[in-house]
Amino acid sequence: MDLVYGTPYWPSTYKSDVDYPSLNGDISCDCLIIGGGMGGALTSRLLAERGFDTVVIDKRKIAHGSSSANTGLLQYTNDKTLTSCINTFGEAKGVRFYQLCREAMQQLSEIAGSLKPDPWFIPRNSFCFASSEEDVSLLEEEYQTLQKHGFEAELWNADQIKSHFPFVKPAALYTRGDAEVNPYRFVQGLFESAVQHGARIYEQTEMIHCEYDDEGVLCYTPHGKIRAKQIVYAAGYETQEIKKDRGAYLKATYAITTKPLSDLSSWHEQAMIWETARPYLYMRTTPDNRIIVGGLDEETPDKDQRELRSKNQGDVLLDELKTYFPLDQLEVDYAWGAVFGNTHDGLPLIGTHPDYPHSYFVEGYGGNGTVYSMIAASLIADAISGVQNEDMKLFSLTRTSKPSPA
Secondary structure, three states: OOOEEEOOOHHHHOOOOOOOOOOOOOEEEEEEEEOOOHHHHHHHHHHHHOOOOEEEEOOOOOOOOHHHOOOOEEOOOOOOOHHHHHHHHOHHHHHHHHHHHHHHHHHHHHHHOOOOOOOOOEEEEEEEEOOOHHHHHHHHHHHHHHHHOOOOEEEEEHHHHHHHOOOOOOEEEEEEEEEEOOHHHHHHHHHHHHHHOOOEEEOOOOOOEEEEEOOEEEEEEOOEEEEEEEEEEOOHHHHHHHOOOOOEEEEEEEEEEEOOOOOOOOOHHHOEEEEOOOOOOEEEEOOOOOEEEEEEEEOOOOHHHHHHHHHHHHHHHHHHHHHHOOOOOOOEEEEEEEEEEEEOOOOOEEEEEOOEEEEEEEEOOOOOHHHHHHHHHHHHHHHHOOOOOHHHHHHOOOOOOOOOOO
16 A cells, blocks of 8 residues: 655654664564554554563564654544544543543653654644634534543634734634654654664565464564564554454545744744644644645545645645745645545544454554554553553444444
């Protein structure tokens, strides 16, 4: 599967000195992780830290799949509002999901502070504006719901927005406790840390197929076999080529990074910006004074149209950016498109599947994939360590397609 097309920005920010080999021979381990992106990196770090003999393989080079296209907005708030989560799953489950996301943000912050290279992890606030007057009531209700359940938020009116930004919107939610990150540097740092804890990483090593028996899993690669007691599938959106999930679907999304700008003082606290419309536009800044803009989700274009589509959609994103921040010298420096996965009920897919013994799946589908991957890594590390965690049931791969709040 072609996960990324065009030219993403992040690989230009870090040239790793670490060269991981390809597997050539037969090996064994406690835990085998399939996937060298964010989910695999976080899981490998936690498992290796707990003393498990961990092996990671990826058919590409590390962090060159979806992680290179990730725009690096980390938020405990979600594409699916807390109000909507409660209406769909009930109060206890909806609130617990948001609590898990907030806890994951704290974990990500702690881990990021321990890594080299610097992952450009910077605490940020989030600004979610009403795209139209009709959406104001939605934000007002969400504000009340967040406040009721202990999540800090401010509800801004049009005058407050106008006093902080060079554009006007009818209302917005301003939340704290989020962050931005360079996902490419983050994944590289996570794997380097995992190696320091004993993990073994093999790049350009593809899983051909796996066999399951009473002793665990036997994974076949082009030039060797891996015997593992447990396997973690962290292949991201390519998991749908291994095991089709009825509750998941894939689309295309687009992003640009501008050339560096001399003055971003009109951008209040360099908060991460997004909106209530679906599909939504979102914006953030970078440590070198660039702006990243993403959105325009659509059906995946034909293969021969993807490069051109990423450029054309990049031009549209730049025009959108200019309506919010009419800054001098706004130019596209990098533009890319990527495969993006989501679920129909808005929750990621994490855990076991009855057709795959000794296996766990990390499917952080949705607009908050890094946060979901942190939740998944923690739950799976607990499960492999023998710790029973009821939160895993929230994200069951076999959960009903028609959830009820009852």
